[in-house]
Amino acid sequence: MEYFNLSPSTEPSPPATGIGADVPDPTNISGSVSDRPVHPTAPVGINMEHPEDATIAAAFPPSLRIDDHLPDVIIVASNNVYFYAHRHRIANASSNNLGGLLDWGVYRRGFLPSIRLPESGDIVNVVLHTMYGLSCTHFHPTLETVEAALDALNKYGVCVQTHTAPYQPLHQLILSLAPYRPIDTYALAGKHQLEDLAVTISGHLLSFDLSTITDALATKMGPVYLKRLFLLHQGRLDALKNIILKPPESHPTTPGCNPAQHGLLTRAWALATAQFVWDATPSKAFPEFEVHPPETGHSPTAGLSVVGISPNSLKALLDPIGDKIACESCRLMLQQRIQEVVVSWSSVKVRLTQCPLWSPQILITFLVLQPTI
Template sequence: MPDIKLISSDGVVFFVDQQTLLNLSTNSFNSLLPITSTHETERLIHLPQIHSSELNILLHVLYKLDCVQYNPSLPSILYSIDLFPQFGLSPKVLIRPQTPIYKILLSQASFYPLEVYCLCGKHDIYELATPVSSRLLSLTLSTLTDKDAERMGSVYLARLFKLHRTRVETLLRSLMPAPCLHNPTNKCGFEKQKALASAWTMTTAYLSWSAKPDVSTSTIRAIFNAMTTHITCPDCLKGRDERLNQIIVNWSITKNTI
């Protein structure tokens, strides 16, 4: 039952029950609660630092309600969540997979993955940072600014770098060895099979230089096929395709999150 009023910086009044706020806050809602007076005029709290759009989001999160109908902007969501600690509220506790705000942030990550990941890093929201990190595989890490690094924090920055590095290293390890030699035939003996081994080595060298953590399986296949167009022996091509299929399968199941 609503028993107090919160007033935003732009004068919008929100009716809430203080027990819900007290149950979730570790600092009595920034020492603003409890209000024991029974006088109506004294049962209100002015929050001059919060606009109604941000306060609306904050309260929806606390009550586990979906605020998508208000079409909140990502900056408003981020600002609201950044205010949580001030009021003794834990973003890590309140933003869980089963909550509406988690789903909203995950959908926003499709368009603004870095911004959402930085939020996760700042507040240690690992359960959200994990799926969001897969959307950062295409990010060129050298474009990260000092502000980005500071906001996500050293732990989540290191996790992102490790994800990129590990995926590339895993791909490169999977490229070798080259396909096995097949039994020599009249048209393709051991000597002629060196052409495939040489092409495979060149392709591996190229990928070692250009591979990125988000390279697609279709791109990998296309590169190997392009580098072996001069191979005509059916047995060599069969060996190439079998080996390439192994690489594609391994790459498909390689971990793509922090």
């Protein structure tokens, strides 16, 4: 997060009390910005060299003009970061006037009212950007910062569901964290009942091992979103089994390939796909799954997830079945079947879908029967 450091000799000390402390009018401040360089790409939460100094958030300076109005209130974070804000913007976004704190500000001639919040500057930065409908992705807040900001938004009467709707800045911010912390981001979406976010984030969890979900994560996301994640994995596994159970079709008898030889292809297909049908579970990887004959010199495919396997990877696993098939007609039938498998697997859903809520008794029964929990 970008800060302007204020010299203590030109700027008063941060207010000792939380609300109503007098802070000079920003139009009367002169020479308060030091020569210390500001790093434009510094993330929110950067460690300040002198935490006792008052600092101004670069995104909310005294000169920030919104709706043709200069700031008329100062928000002071717990680490003495000053945010020059606009009361009408905060009042419009908050249903409780910032937890009742906004009502306490008292105007005095030449001074602006200030409100001290218990949250740190990086959290307040996300909160104010959300209230203003602005993006703060360029500050690179951590997932922990975003989670604390969502809790703060709820506390200060801001509807999180409204501001996390698709194409909203906060929606895009949370999505930007999903590729790096998918299960934690999904749990955060479940905690706040953010349906659209949970659906999108679930696409990053196809290869996630459900057996590693901790009690804390399960509690955070709640039983409904936990159940839906299991259903997504189980549904994809069932679909994959149904797709690959069917062997390639037999071609008409030719002089070089009679019906007895047709069985070679069927057996090779059944051997290569047997582990999908009998051993696979939603969370299980298959490092021992190898369709490459030892004579071909290929290395085994390791660590691929059954549920999260891509169509191209599935094709790569099935293609070597034909390495030992001499009949060109059989090889052609094999390639046609593999193409059908790839197309069918590509059409299987990769995200959550809406499903009715289950009663607690049915949900407990479902979870108890899952071998991966």
